[in-house]
Amino acid sequence: MAGSSKKMSLMGLTTLVAVNMMGSGIIMLPTNMAQLGAVSLLSWVITAIGSMAIAYCFAQCGIYCTRAGGMSAYTAEAHGRSAFFLCSFLYFLSLAIANIAVAISAVGYLTAFVPWFGSGSVPLFVGTLGLIWLTIVANFGGPRVTGRIGAISVWGVIIPVAGLSVIGWFWFQPSILIDAWNPRGLPISEAISSSIPLTLWAFLGMESAAQNSDAVENPKRNVPLACLLGTLGAAVVYVLSTTVIQGIVPNSELANSSAPFALVYAHMFNPLVGNIIMGLAVVACIGSLLGWQFTLAQTAKVTADQDMFPALFSKVSAANAPILGMLACGALQTLMAISTISPDASAQFGKLVNLAAVTNLIPFVTALSGLLVIMYRAKVSPPLYQRNVLILLVAMAYSFYALYSCGKDAMFGGAIVLLIGYLLYGSMAKRLAARLAAQAALPVAEA
Template identity: 65%
Template structure:
């Protein structure tokens, strides 16, 4: 794989279904929220670079959790793995909500009440769970095709949308709430970071690259920058096409933009593509969650029943259990507004995702010392990793008190669970028997 091929792969991996509801959520703040993209793009590139360097030094299975283990032992491995695992489950519910938002145009009853929306979300969760019983081959093929259902319309709007862009529409949408510059940026940091989640997977392909030491860091940076360009352009141009009030209330912002540019029929086609992309993304992430749980069970970090597979090598029991967990999440976050429910889940997903980012990136310094990295490289990597961790800390703060409270509770439960698992593994500290 060449550097350019890996760069495209990185960008495509990030540009999934996470972007399709963002314009509506950002419009509730105003176009001033677009400034969040600048901060998030810089922070995300720092995170991507840190993971690229860590991936070159540690290529064991487990990714971020394996990086954390180098510094914090098996406890760090479990903490990173479990929080990331939960963030994927939370993110899946948010993806299902995005799909329901676009489906509501075809089936209006889905947005008629919180209960109807919740039923729709749960229905999609179980549809994609059961579809995964066929094994990884089917899931992979579907996901590789359906992801373009989002990428093509979003990237396309970034290019052609400017012919219909109106400065007056954009100006009216700039700051309808009269927020300060800092408040405007803070309000959308979690939303914009949500679109970049998945960048940690970039370093996992280092063994298939011609020159990993040169190509992996560059591809991570360029791929993240490419995704950032599409995100910024598409969410900016849509603010100059669809009036802010209509955009803020939209359940399918990109479909509405295409309907306004061309006609409702084209908007309906875009809606259908977005729905397929969400279903494909949800299908892939459902399998990823179950497979992650299976790997943890194989390492004695999860109950053994997560390891059970069917004839198609699909961990069916684990999929069913995670389907139940996501169903409970859908019930617990039900809201009169699709946009509000989406925002709550995204904020919580970001908090539970960024904590593992910080833990694993903080291990980079120890990894470099163990590997005997030259001092110049050590200083550069340490600086970038520090920027990445500071950005991650800011993202947690910007996610809001409710998300931070939820993340803290999840963190406490993670330690509680590991307390029962710790005796299975050698202690890094020699424990003297009690005397007396």
């Protein structure tokens, strides 16, 4: 009982889940959604339901599967060792891609203070690359420093966005929202499909919700509840903030803005307030990027510890920071940033979001499918099994729909990346088999 008093409550975990998801995911969305029109807001309903189902299933996986590795471990339960690698590989790449998108968001907000960043593709690339390497070097201090900075900086997004959800309605004009409803005359189904990757982007990070089960009171009850309530809380803030902003700022302005939340606060108050919001958003994006850079390196480290990534990713400093791995991650992100150079921050952001969604959704599907095996091995009760299967079907249906909505280009890119993953694993298979055989004191042929 004494130990449980030190554990996290349901309210604490719910807040943690919502804060982890919000991060910087919302920061550029109003601009990209405005390019489709306010009709894109309908996609929030589908994404919220799908995300809640996915979050719940991951919570169930975390409760009944105690293996290290998160989604990769859940995948391996159903699909074996090679799937552990492929899940880690795709998730690793999705984080690298997402980091570039977050850096672009930050540069978009920085243009108010350094206009040169918005003057062309090269300045935008320089600013993006500068933030990527700044946050990598800042992570050399280890996880304790990273955690402290992230816990403070994330409120730079949450306060303005959540605040807009409440006070923005005093400036809301229905006529502006009506005018922005469907400026391109798209069929509703097409508008929803086109915006699904954008709304899904805001929920990425929910897969980490079950990772705190050891530090939670009554995890079998509180972890699933916190996943659902935290995801629902984030969804409410997302829907309200992106709706109210479309009823304050004319669609033509919003669709061309590189700092939508700063723009709406400037409309509501004055340019000074808008600049303050820009500053908060930059701090939040940098803090979020700092945390995700460390998560990227840690994902590589966990996989390297299984001998599935190069050994350099496993090496850590005295401060417990995988510095060599971070440098390698920085080199990869530099190459990715070069390949996506565009003078338009919004266009570049949208392209990266689609690819990040695909490379994240494939691990989602493989990890979710592991729940069936995990429940069978845990011998869960028939009513719980049936309920979880029903929610799993909802999560799977949304995942497949989201993959379809990402478009042919992103799906093609994801397929190429997946095939490269198979090639990489095949090149390591002999070495892995030999190591496993040695551990089991068996001949390689038998292992």
